[in-house]
Amino acid sequence: MNRRDAVEALSAIVGHGFADRALAEAALTHPSLAGRPSYQRLEFLGDRVLGLCVAEMVYSAFPDVPEGVLNRRYAALVRKESLAEVARTSGLQPLIQLESGAETEGAREQPAVLEDVCEAVIGAIFLDGGLAPAKAFVERTLGPRLAEGPSVDKDAKTALQEWAQKRRLALPVYQVIGRTGPDHAPRFRVRVSVGEEEPAEAEATSKRQAEQAAAHNLLSALGLGGGSAEIGS
Incomplete structure (x- = not known):
């Protein structure tokens, strides 16, 4: 145009x-x-x-x-x-x-x-x-x-950290376990783990988004949230 x-x-x-x-x-x-x-x-x-x-x-x-x-x-x-x-x-x-x-x-x-x-x-x-x-x-x-609504009041990473602290667990650990795509449009896959709980993973176009999505997925697995998060651009 x-x-x-x-x-x-x-x-x-x-x-x-x-x-x-x-x-x-x-x-x-x-x-x-x-x-x-x-x-x-x-x-x-x-x-x-x-x-x-x-x-x-x-x-x-x-x-x-x-x-x-x-x-x-x-x-x-x-x-x-x-x-x-x-x-x-x-x-x-x-x-x-x-x-x-x-x-x-x-x-x-x-x-x-x-x-x-x-x-x-x-x-x-x-x-x-x-x-x-x-x-x-x-x-x-x-x-x-x-x-x-309430979803914007507290992001998933903050909610997961507070959940762990209330149970006297170590803070959540985030790891980048994969990166695909060209430099101008990368995708990151992140795994988050807390204590002995089963880790959760998610993929997004930035590490921060992937961490948020992984935290969301772990909260969902713990019965504290809804749905799986695969965040795109």
């Missing part, structure tokens, strides 16, 4: 017509395109705007919960995986402008790139239209995730 069409599509997605089209173009431009402003500076700004919007959203949505729960809810919304999913589901992913080599290497699929573009778009909206349209986009795309 060319730059002009990408900007028009972006305006439709975010619900904001850009007075400064150069901001929109930069927000969608990967650093591989030398000689053109990329999303990197806008991503820096957008990250801070996002943080403010999400903090206010969480604070308002949960008036009776302590700070620790607010922190966990906030972290669940602004983490890389959440923002990458926003980029995919909102339609930002196809709009990214890439050098052909980066396209071939799979940059468009990388969660870190999708996260950066999402934050850059927020930064561009903020610079062009102020906080209100940026906040509206954040609330529309991340607001529904507030309803995900």
